[in-house]
Amino acid sequence: MIASPDLAELQRTATRAQQHGASAFADTPFYEQIARSYQQGAEWLFCANMEQIIAQNVQAANGKSELPSGMGDVRYLTMEHRELGGKTESRADLMFAAERQGVASWLAAPASMGSLEFVSPEASMVTSAVIKNPRTIMEEFFKMIGSGDANFTQRLNEFQSKTGVNVLNDITAPLGGEVTMAFDGPMLPTPRWKLIFEVYDPASLQSTIAKLVDSFNREPSAGKHALQLTQRLVGSRTYYVIRSPGNTATEMDYTFVDNYLVAAPDMGTISRAIQSREAGYTLAHSSGFQALLPNDGYTNFSAIFYHNLGPVVGPLAAQLKASGALTRQQQQSVDALTANSAPGLIYAYGEPDRIVVATNSGFMGFDLGTLLTMGDNGPFLPQMFLGGAISHSTLPTQ
DSSP: OOOOSOHHHHHHHHHHHHSOSOOGGGGSHHHHHHHHHHHHOOSEEEEEEHHHHHHHHHHHTTTSOOOOTTGGGEEEEEEEEEEETTEEEEEEEEEESSSOOGGGGSBOOOBOOGGGGGOOTTEEEEEEEEBSOHHHHHHHHHHHHHHHOTTHHHHHHHHHHHHTOOIIIIIITTEEEEEEEEEESOOSSSOOEEEEEEESOHHHHHHHHHHHHHHHHHSTTTGGGOOEEEEEEETTEEEEEEEETTEEEEEEEEEEETTEEEEESSHHHHHHHHHHHHHTOOSTTSHHHHTTSOTTOOOOBSEEEEEOOHHHHHHHHHHHHHHTOOOHHHHHHHHHHHHTOOOEEEEEEEETTEEEEEESSOBTTBOHHHHHTOBTTBOHHHHHHHGGGSOSSOOOBO
16 A cells, blocks of 8 residues: 555656566665665564655755754664564664764763662653763854854853853863663652762862852842752761752752762752662662563663653542542543553664664553654654754655
């Protein structure tokens, strides 16, 4: 079956299919890529020639849209779903014509994620990534902004002069290439979040934080929202607390552990994270997490997104249903949400000339194919990476 929103294109395709002899398409690199995917076996397969899509849409935009740095080398996008060893796997490959550059290179090669050691098996949602040198990323980011804003450099210099903080030297230089954010613990009444950054120079970063707090408090608009930065020694460990006396509900605590900054809304959450790490009671070592790993058992990734919303969704759903305020249709929706709240893991690999995203599960009942095609009138993944260069016109695929 052949389908197209363009009748003329459909007629041309039907004519080509009826012609005898070798097809010119069969001699193209794009066809070779599709054939390789078929040879590996797939229940369904989606392939897009991103080179053509980019060329057509950039031309149609008449130069009004520019690709993010490095995204002009995008070549092909494939999405496939198959069953391997009794496990289903959904996989998306974004391939480049050369080694990843610019924005496309910000995701680093797969590596061990030590920051995950601060996350317990009770976490409901976790995202973690390894990135290339943060200073290099910021330099490229500044260059991108400056290319479209002639006043950016002046405003950046004004900010640095006012705060006494050099963004590249004082903020990004002390940082490593690993970051994790997690919701780990009760969500009510206050979500127990965690932020973990790899830090190579804690003393320098702490000095920068103090300067930023002082600079904020010097602003006339700070008023009752002025911040206090204090420290507290617990045992041999120093905890830092940032809070606003005018807003007691706002607080961030943090400390430095080995080469990591661990931040949370209170010291208790940080203390439990450290204790869990020391005891080996971590998400990465839990049986539930291990069961979600890829079939090859490979444990190094460039990025992951883990979710286990059942313990969160279940009690909330029970309260909503017990309130009697839901219609029958709303109750059915809540039941469906609860039924699809099993744990899941989506993982990504930053390879030299491609980015691979895969999962053995999904998210809240959606598989990877559904998640990657939830964009506005077109696949989400191309729009996410290529931004305004992809218009709402139909994406040519094979």
